[in-house]
Amino acid sequence: MEKVRLGILGLGNVGGSHARKLLEGQVPEIVVGAVCDHKPDRLDWAKETLGEDIPRFDNAEAMMDSGLIDAIVVAVPHYDHPKYAMIAMKKGLHVIIEKPAGVYTKQVLEMMKVADECNVVFAIMMNQRTNCIYRKMREIVKSGELGEIKRTSWIITNWYRPQFYYDSGDWRATWAGEGGGVLLNQCPHNLDLWQWICGMPAKIDAHLHFGKWHDIEVEDDVTAYVEYPNGATGTFITTTGDSAGTNRFEIILEKGKLIAEIEGRECKLTMWKSDITEAEFSKTCQKPFGSPEFVKGEVETDGQNPQHMGVFAAFAANILRGEPLVADGREGINGLTISNAMHLSAWTGKEIDLSSFDHDLYYEELMKRVATSRCKETTAGATAADMSNTFGS
Numbered sequence: 001m002e003k004v005r006l007g008i009l010g011l012g013n014v015g016g017s018h019a020r021k022l023l024e025g026q027v028p029e030i031v032v033g034a035v036c037d038h039k040p041d042r043l044d045w046a047k048e049t050l051g052e053d054i055p056r057f058d059n060a061e062a063m064m065d066s067g068l069i070d071a072i073v074v075a076v077p078h079y080d081h082p083k084y085a086m087i088a089m090k091k092g093l094h095v096i097i098e099k100p101a102g103v104y105t106k107q108v109l110e111m112m113k114v115a116d117e118c119n120v121v122f123a124i125m126m127n128q129r130t131n132c133i134y135r136k137m138r139e140i141v142k143s144g145e146l147g148e149i150k151r152t153s154w155i156i157t158n159w160y161r162p163q164f165y166y167d168s169g170d171w172r173a174t175w176a177g178e179g180g181g182v183l184l185n186q187c188p189h190n191l192d193l194w195q196w197i198c199g200m201p202a203k204i205d206a207h208l209h210f211g212k213w214h215d216i217e218v219e220d221d222v223t224a225y226v227e228y229p230n231g232a233t234g235t236f237i238t239t240t241g242d243s244a245g246t247n248r249f250e251i252i253l254e255k256g257k258l259i260a261e262i263e264g265r266e267c268k269l270t271m272w273k274s275d276i277t278e279a280e281f282s283k284t285c286q287k288p289f290g291s292p293e294f295v296k297g298e299v300e301t302d303g304q305n306p307q308h309m310g311v312f313a314a315f316a317a318n319i320l321r322g323e324p325l326v327a328d329g330r331e332g333i334n335g336l337t338i339s340n341a342m343h344l345s346a347w348t349g350k351e352i353d354l355s356s357f358d359h360d361l362y363y364e365e366l367m368k369r370v371a372t373s374r375c376k377e378t379t380a381g382a383t384a385a386d387m388s389n390t391f392g393s
């Protein structure tokens with residue numbers, strides 16, 4: 001195989017964007033083999049925008065069985081990521097799923113089992129891992145040059161969405177259609193990065209507000225407190241209701257701190273570094289108001305931030321030559337477990353211990369909400385928005 005023939009399942013906001021960029025040749029080792037959407041208007045869009053030559057299907061399995069594709073990107077709503085990933089894997093296709101890995105860990109565990117049984121490449125679209133700021137932050141934390149983590153805090157409130165966004169798809173922001181709100185739709189990227197850089201927390205205590213800023217069923221305002229296995233603590237604050245939002249990720253370590261700040265397309269990583277740990281300084285300092293000296297500066301990175309196309313390029317290189325993926329599909333369970341634990345904590349009013357996370361209880365609690373979930377009307381003409389201004393929505 002010289003190039004990977006990719007089938008695109010779901011031609012909405014993100015699937016449509018992938019199709020256009022891949023057809024422009026942005027990933028030289030991928031050709032679009034076929035596209036699929038069950039909505040006739042999306043197939044009309046594909047014919048007009050992608051050209052008559054790209055084979056179109058209205059049924060996922062028909063596209064998988066066509067012999068026209070080697071791999072598939074699953075870009076339908078979240079509940080169906082595991083379903084179509086498993087069908088495709090069993091048919092011997094390589095799979096890349098959109099985020100989140102699924103809605104509840106129980107279905108993702110099943111998908112991971114199938115991935116282990118089938119000899120195919122399995123990846124997940126964690127495109128924000130390609131951002132040089134976060135790659136560098138991880139490299140510094142993992143290198144140990146600043147010592148162990150003492151505290152993490154991420155305020156990620158620049159996921160602002162107006163009501164029209166929620167009304168733009170009948171599945172959005174409903175328990176039955178989406179299975180969650182800002183944690184499931186916007187924050188899978190941040191929850192993934194948080195654990196990718198700082199490791200998994202051990203305990204989670206979260207406060208969620210449901211439909212606080214919008215007419216929706218699911219959460220649009222979250223404040224969570226976590227504890228790590230080494231005793232470090234962390235907070236995660238997010239909402240889709242702050243129009244002047246912030247994206248500031250701060251990690252305090254024994255010998256300094258790292259702050260990643262993103263505003264629009266501006267990304268900045270700043271480091272404070274001391275040559276002594278805070279504990280050692282505290283023991284040896286002889287001045288009542290003394291504090292360690294730091295060298296502070298903006299951290300240089302390679303400046304690369306290829307996002308979705310970078311993830312696709314790595315996916316193809318893995319299929320063709322075994323090169324590393326940006327994110328193995330199995331790693332999707334980590335951020336989803338944090339997300340599910342935040343929901344469960346809010347629903348039960350209890351702290352959740354991740355070492356004994358109850359996948360069945362989460363599923364039962366979710367299904368209670370699905371049972372009373374209301375249907376919505378889609379705002380006419382609102383599907384397939386321009387994604388060019390959003391990196392990770």
Ligand SMILES: NC(=O)c1ccc[n+]([C@@H]2O[C@H](COP(=O)([O-])OP(=O)(O)OC[C@H]3O[C@@H](n4cnc5c(N)ncnc54)[C@H](O)[C@@H]3O)[C@@H](O)[C@H]2O)c1
Nearest residue numbers: 010011012013014037038039075076077078098099392393
């Ligand atoms: N990685 C990212 O940056 C990013 C960005 C946006 C969305 N996403 C994820 O992508 C997924 C889709 O989001 P979206 O905003 O594109 O949604 P969307 O509603 O705009 O598009 C989904 C499309 O899938 C089609 N579809 C649904 N079920 C289908 C089926 N069984 N067979 C064929 N077609 C089917 C729908 O008709 C629709 O056109 C979500 O899980 C979302 O979280 C990821």
